[in-house]
Amino acid sequence: MAEVILCRYGEIFLKGGNRAFFERRLVDNMRRAVAATGARVERLHGRILVWPVEGTTERVLGPLSRVFGLASLSPARIVEKDLPAISRAAVEEARLQAAGARPSFKVETRRADKRFQPTSPEVSRQVGAAVIDAFGLPVDLFHPSFIIGIEIGFEHAFVYARTVAAPGGLPIGCSGKADLLLSGGIDSPVAGWMAMKRGLQIAATYFHSFPYTGDRTQEKVAGLARLLARWQGAVELRVVPFTEAQKALRAAGDPRYAVVLYRRMMVRVAERLARARGAGALITGEALGQVASQTLENLSVIGEVATLPILRPLVTHDKQETIAWAR
Numbered sequence: 630m631a632e633v634i635l636c637r638y639g640e641i642f643l644k645g646g647n648r649a650f651f652e653r654r655l656v657d658n659m660r661r662a663v664a665a666t667g668a669r670v671e672r673l674h675g676r677i678l679v680w681p682v683e684g685t686t687e688r689v690l691g692p693l694s695r696v697f698g699l700a701s702l703s704p705a706r707i708v709e710k711d712l713p714a715i716s717r718a719a720v721e722e723a724r725l726q727a728a729g730a731r732p733s734f735k736v737e738t739r740r741a742d743k744r745f746q747p748t749s750p751e752v753s754r755q756v757g758a759a760v761i762d763a764f765g766l767p768v769d770l771f772h773p774s775f776i777i778g779i780e781i782g783f784e785h786a787f788v789y790a791r792t793v794a795a796p797g798g799l800p801i802g803c804s805g806k807a808d809l810l811l812s813g814g815i816d817s818p819v820a821g822w823m824a825m826k827r828g829l830q831i832a833a834t835y836f837h838s839f840p841y842t843g844d845r846t847q848e849k850v851a852g853l854a855r856l857l858a859r860w861q862g863a864v865e866l867r868v869v870p871f872t873e874a875q876k877a878l879r880a881a882g883d884p885r886y887a888v889v890l891y892r893r894m895m896v897r898v899a900e901r902l903a904r905a906r907g908a909g910a911l912i913t914g915e916a917l918g919q920v921a922s923q924t925l926e927n928l929s930v931i932g933e934v935a936t937l938p939i940l941r942p943l944v945t946h947d948k949q950e951t952i953a954w955a956r
Contacts, residue, residue: 631707632686634668634679634693635780635787639700639797642675652677655698655800661862662692673782675741690793695860697826699795703778705787710745712752716759718788719777723760726790732774733767734760740781752779796826801861804828807910807940808903810895811835811853811866813846815955816914816943818853822954823942824912825860832906833857833864834899836871865906869898888922892931900937910938916951917944 636659641651656677660670668689669680681689686704693702706722708714723734736753747755756779757768780787809821811833821831835850847868854866871891878890899911915923922931932939943951 632681633705633707633787634681634686634689635703635705635789636677636679636693636795637700637702638677638698640799641698651698651800651803654803655696658698658800658802658862659693659696662696663689666692676780676782694793694795696800697796697798697828697860698800700797701795702793703787703789704791705778705780705789707785707787710742710781710784710786712747712755715752715779715781715786715788716756719756719779719790720759720763722777722788722790723764723766723775726775727764727766731766733769733772734775734777735768735770735773736760736777736779738779738781742781742783745781752781796860798826799828801825801828802830805910806830806832806903806906806908807912808899808906808908809833809912810899810914811850812914813842813849813853814914816916816919816951817912818857818914819951819954820912820914820940820942821857822860824940825857829910829912830861831857831864831912832903832908833866834869834902835866836869836895836898838871838875841872841875867902869902871895889927889930892922893934896931896935896939900935903937908937910940911935912940912942914943914951915941916946916948919948 638655641648644651652672656670656672659677663679666685666689667682671678679689679693690702693699706718708718726732736757738749738752740749760766775790778789804827807824807829809817809831811817811821825831833854837847851866854864858864874894875891878894879887896911903911915928917923917925
């Protein structure tokens with residue numbers, strides 16, 4: 630019984646005639662994510678299989694769990710499409726789950742190949758009976774300790790008892806490019822992560838105002854870019870010296886408007902950099918009313934200098950929600 634990783638995607642199922650485009654992009658991103666492990670990625674009808682090198686399944690699960698577009702992953706045994714083989718694999722999976730305890734279980738069966746008989750409920754019943762005969766475990770259809778999953782495809786059957794969550798969303802790159810205004814706080818990296826989840830490939834721009842902000846802040850921003858790169862593969866970070874512009878803007882008028890003027894200038898510069906790399910939007914971590922510069926009026930004034938769209942994924946969320954996502 631060979632082991633594979635059964636990969637499921639969610640939102641892509643809703644796509645119509647262009648679904649194949651999203652699937653190809655997802656497979657490409659998965660191949661990049663697991664390239665260093667030697668795993669092979671295979672696209673099937675409605676599912677994607679990853680074939681890890683023997684003994685590397687856990688090493689492969691980590692990068693796969695950060696691939697946007699995937700909904701969940703299950704290390705699975707691939708077996709022949711016959712009930713005895715499926716039952717044997719299910720008993721082995723139950724043995725691993727039941728070690729040192731007496732948990733409850735249930736069996737869930739999905740048949741992509743409807744020609745296969747018996748029906749899904751009957752497969753679940755017979756496989757469950759085999760597990761009960763082997764270990765005497767109780768069945769709990771509502772709150773089981775673990776679920777034995779069975780998927781019957783057109784060529785093989787898959788049996789598993791473990792599911793790892795993946796982030797969902799759309800594959801990075803399928804929605805184009807956007808540039809993130811990245812600071813040393815928690816809002817902007819969360820906004821960038823959310824934009825990536827919607828299929829945007831991001832680069833980042835940081836405005837450095839030494840000595841008002843020290844080199845440690847710049848190092849922190851670089852660290853945030855590296856964290857985001859774990860989900861995308863690489864994030865280009867550009868550092869823009871901003872001290873002289875900040876001094877000039879502060880001296881030019883009423884200091885009460887200084888922060889809004891700073892942000893307008895940042896948007897102007899970030900847009901020029903974004904256009905140079907073919908990006909179609911800017912991303913910020915602004916949230917409505919969170920600070921004085923983020924009132925509706927000030928957001929409007931800041932945004933009016935841009936000709937590219939400004940995406941604000943956090944605009945309606947409060948700080949505690951953002952902190953939870955950051956963690």
